[in-house]
Amino acid sequence: MKKFYIKILKQKLTTAAALQAAQLGMWQEQDYSKPYYLAAFTLQGE
Numbered sequence: 001m002k003k004f005y006i007k008i009l010k011q012k013l014t015t016a017a018a019l020q021a022a023q024l025g026m027w028q029e030q031d032y033s034k035p036y037y038l039a040a041f042t043l044q045g046e
Helices: 002-009 015-028
Strands: none
Touching: 002 015
């Protein structure tokens, strides 16, 4: 979540782009590369 909000607030990405970038960043880290770490994060609404 921290990476997600940093990308929204500091990098001014849209919520969808911020979520994608945060997920890709986590996927590249060895500790959090398993899909079950990323699956819980979904966007709802605008």
